[in-house]
Amino acid sequence: MTLAQRKRLLMKASPWLLLLFLGLFWELVCFAFQIPDYLFPAPTDIWRSWLEYRPQIIEHATQTLFTTVVGFALAVVFGLVLGMLVGSSPVIYKAVYPLMVGFNSIPKVAFVPVLVVWFGIGTVPAILTAFLISFFPVVVNMATGLATLEPELQDVMRSLGASRIDILKKVALPRSMPYFFASLKVAITLAFVGSVISETVASNVGIGYLMLSASSTMDMGLVFAGLVVIGVMGVVMYELFALVERRMTGWATRGSDPAF
Template identity: 75%
Template sequence: MAVKLPPLIKVAPWALTIALFLFWEAVCTGLSIPDYLMPAPSAIWVAGVEYAGPIMMHATQTLFTTLAGFAIAVVVGMVLGLAVGASPLIYQACYPLLVGFNSIPKVAFVPVLVVWFGIGTVPAILTAFLISFFPVVVNVATGLATLEPELEDVLRSLGAKRWDIMTKVGLPRSLPYFFASLKVAITLAFVGSVISETVASNLGIGYLMMSASSSMNMPLVFAGLIVIGVMGVVMYELFAVLEKRLTGWAHRNPNAPG
């Protein structure tokens, strides 16, 4: 039976968020900070209402590129994770290359992608993919590679083949790792798509923020930042709910953070 969270825990995120915005508003108003340096939340709200149409259009584009890159990252990450986690040989061969590739700042790939595919949606999708697939690979591989040797010995003694162990035990056991990686990867995918949009696109929240900053419209810049943050939180919570529903058996404490 699911244990309900105490009311205080439920309202804590909302209360802290409101308190931070009130503090932000008080500091900007009390110190008379100009909007072109640090806009107050009230000024950001006005800009959000005024530019609601363009913000919605660019946010839709960013969400599309992020989800497209994230979907590719999940597929590629799953395949690589299964290969790396199931085979010690592939693990030893591929893991140093994956770590080295992940260490390269992904913004460095954007000019290359622009040369290959031109300015637009494709570089944003590929940047989101490049920056988000590594957590999926690592977590899936970890879930498979950390299967207890004693359990494997028992299953083999019962006649199970390597494929049976991986598909019937290894894969279900790696699901908590997989869903944990999705929560990390989706936030990184937003980072990748916005980075590309600021450099090599004429659509998206990143492009909107760059255009607004060039005209010193900082309330609109911060409105774009908040929109990205909200989309990231929503997608994170979506995967957290899926994780709890599909891998509830792996969580002993139902009140633990998702």
């Protein structure tokens, strides 16, 4: 095996090795200090809770995944359109950007009671919370990608007779795709946060509701099992968009090797 092959193998195995080390360390700490499972469950306690409550966890996780994906999809559509408007017009950028920053500074959990009054307890507040918390990265990254287009490229395109729309379609949008896909990886993780926040406050289904119910009975193994499921779903969705990013914008990182 060559040195390059060993490096690639190490890069692929490093997340699993780190996860294994942390799991063993976690188990050892709980065993050595005899920490009760109702305070801080060991990985084996979490695994037992998963085996015992697997049907219920899967049912609630499916609901959380649904609300997250729907809210995220709305955020992508809204964020893409608004980001294109903000990034392509200096006037709109100056007018809208401060309002977006102020809106994003408000804790989204503060909107949940309002959404409950408007739409009732259930799926809709969770979808809207996921949307509200995840659209900002899409808007900002898309606007940044368009607003930072080099003036030289615009001058060259204009000298070739290109219109403003031509510059947007043929240069600005393709150049902004790395920014856009980077925002998707951030936004999907935030969408999970929004869904779970709403489910803990204003829902009777979902991982957030399951964790709240489990904590009320001091079943911390089930609480941590819910946390692990959320983490796994977040990692899977993140890697999915990372794969799409590599396929769609591989030209942006071609030839680079950030690790070695």
